Amino acid sequence: MATLTPSSSPSPSPSPDGAEAPAPPALGRRDRLVLFVLCAAQFMVALDFSVLNVALPVLGPDLGLGHSALQWAVTAFALPSGGFLLLFGRIGDLYGRKRLFLAGLAVFGAASLLAALAWNPAAFLTGRALQGLGAAAIVPTGMSLLTTTFPEGPLRDRALGISGTLLSLGFTVGMVLGGVMTDTLGWRSTMGLLALFTLIVLPLAPGLLPESRTPDRPRLDVPGAVTVTGGLLALIYALSTAAERGFGGTDVRITLAAGVLLLAAFVRVESRHAAPLVSLPMLRRGTIAFGNLGGLVTFAMMSTVVFVLTLYLQETLGLSAFATGLVFGAQGVLSVVAGTLAPKVIGRIGARRTLVASLAGQGLLTAALLGTAEDSGAVLATVAVSLASMCHLGAIISYGLTVTSGVPDEEQGLATGLVTTTQQVGITIGIPLLGVLATTGGDLYGGVRTVLALDAAIVLGTALLVGLGLRRRP
Incomplete structure (x- = not known):
């Protein structure tokens, strides 16, 4: 196993379920x-x-x-x-x-x-x-x-x-x-x-950097690689294009259908392959399935909030691009603060509880954005989106820990590949699925409120589902 030796012995680690641990050792x-x-x-x-x-x-x-x-x-x-x-x-x-x-x-x-x-x-x-x-x-x-x-x-x-x-x-x-x-x-x-x-x-x-690889090197699952890569390419193309032109285009519908079919074929291939690219039993683990669900939703819904909030600030309130940048600058500063706090919270209550709490916080603060008015609300928007971003970052860190906890080193590339694929797909699908609702009805302010309400409901529902799914130990 290729690991670096830390400068000080690691303290007993907190379990994902929330056992409290001593202060983390210093990095060498x-x-x-x-x-x-x-x-x-x-x-x-x-x-x-x-x-x-x-x-x-x-x-x-x-x-x-x-x-x-x-x-x-x-x-x-x-x-x-x-x-x-x-x-x-x-x-x-x-x-x-x-x-x-x-x-x-x-x-x-x-x-x-x-x-x-x-x-x-x-x-x-x-x-x-x-x-x-x-x-x-x-x-x-x-x-x-x-x-x-x-x-x-x-x-x-x-x-x-x-x-x-x-x-x-x-x-x-x-x-x-x-x-x-x-x-x-x-x-x-x-x-x-x-x-x-x-x-x-x-x-x-x-x-x-240390080199690391699986000790016994099985053959690469070529059919699985072809179907999952082709399916993801088709899905991302369809959703990226739909974000610009909607779902009415023939190319969008064809590639969306092709993506779904190829990913279904991938599941079938993996169930029969001796050395699959993705182990289906691994995907059925609660930490993998529900951790990635939380990650998918936090990325998709936060990207949607940023998109519709940009429209609201500039086109409804009439803020300049510079002033809008300041709003998201405040969001970035509080994200840094969240990055220092999240590991401490995880050390106290565990990655799984942190994930659920972060999703719930993101959902509630997204709902708070419904308090903005058609002629005012920049201050509320700044505060709510900045605090929501803190919860969002807590969800990012805790879902990565949840998914990779307990996974052997030889499968870490697969586990982290799932984490990063979830991240990329989440960023890609949020705006096409919900964001377009803000711009297609003619009433921009009404559309923004509809998207924020749906966004908050989805995140809160996911928090409940992930909480129930992660109650059992893997």
């Missing part, structure tokens, strides 16, 4: 360097999700991308980054997580440079797709390296708390930094920043 110097490399890579990928969004209106005319084609700047990244997560997580398990992590960093850095230097739409979209492919290798292998490097208990709780905080902060920083850099240096600087980030992280990684 090498531990901090390893954590820096892994978290910096995750932060870089999170930054890429949002840094380009505010640059799209400038990027389109510069490259000759029409308004209808701008969605591909986002979709070209989302397709491979979500579609290949499970496959790359398993490849890392079998053939070496460190090796695949380094390859992903190299691809991501080169692709960012290509996107920054793009001379036409094809070159830019190729760079974005390769960025997504690199991210699909970085995210699951980086998280599985983290969970196999830091033993289960207080050290892993702290490491995942820091990682989750930087993940959330990366989205917020990306939105603010993208606007500043686009205005001052041009949109290409946003992609150049990611290439520069890679040049800082990549040289440090080989000497710090």
Whole structure:
């Protein structure tokens, strides 16, 4: 088992059910360097999700991308980054997580440079797709390296708390930094920043990270890999496109149906394969099934809140883009605070109870946004969404711990692949499923209230379901 030895012996770990533990041991110097490399890579990928969004209106005319084609700047990244997560997580398990992590960093850095230097739409979209492919290798292998490097208990709780905080902060920083850099240096600087980030992280990684893989290397489940990757690609394409054009398009309906059929075929293949890509008994474990359900809902519903709240602040209240950015800046600051508090809460009451409590808090605070009025409510929106984001981050950290707790090292890549796939699919499906309701009825304010009410109900219902599902020990 490839793990680093912490600088001090780990204290008895808290169980996921909430047994109280002593204060977490300090991280040693090498531990901090390893954590820096892994978290910096995750932060870089999170930054890429949002840094380009505010640059799209400038990027389109510069490259000759029409308004209808701008969605591909986002979709070209989302397709491979979500579609290949499970496959790359398993490849890392079998053939070496460190090796695949380094390859992903190299691809991501080169692709960012290509996107920054793009001379036409094809070159830019190729760079974005390769960025997504690199991210699909970085995210699951980086998280599985983290969970196999830091033993289960207080050290892993702290490491995942820091990682989750930087993940959330990366989205917020990306939105603010993208606007500043686009205005001052041009949109290409946003992609150049990611290439520069890679040049800082990549040289440090080989000497710090341990290699780890499954001791007895079974054959890769090719039929399972083909069906799950194809199914996820089709599903993400359909939902990403529906976010822009609705579900009426023929291509959306065909790819959505294809995605569902391929994922159904994947389940059938896995039930018959001697060495499946995903163990179906593993998926039936309460911590895996209900932990990922909580993760899926917290990501999907929070992305929807941010989307409709942006519409409300700018189009209903008439706030400027800068003022709206300040609202989400406050959200980012409190997310950092939540990242320091969440491991302490988990140490006291356990990851499972923290997950349920965080989902309930996110749902109640989303419901509080219904108190905003058509002509006022910026202060209430700022406070409620910032506190909801604290609960959201608590759910992110606790669902990752819930899913990976008790999973042997040789299956950590699969477990973390499920965690990150849940995250990507959650981010992708929220806006198409609910967010479009805010813009299709003609009454924007009424649509926003409808979406917030449904969002809150879904999160609260999920909190109840996850709480019941996790009551039994695995």
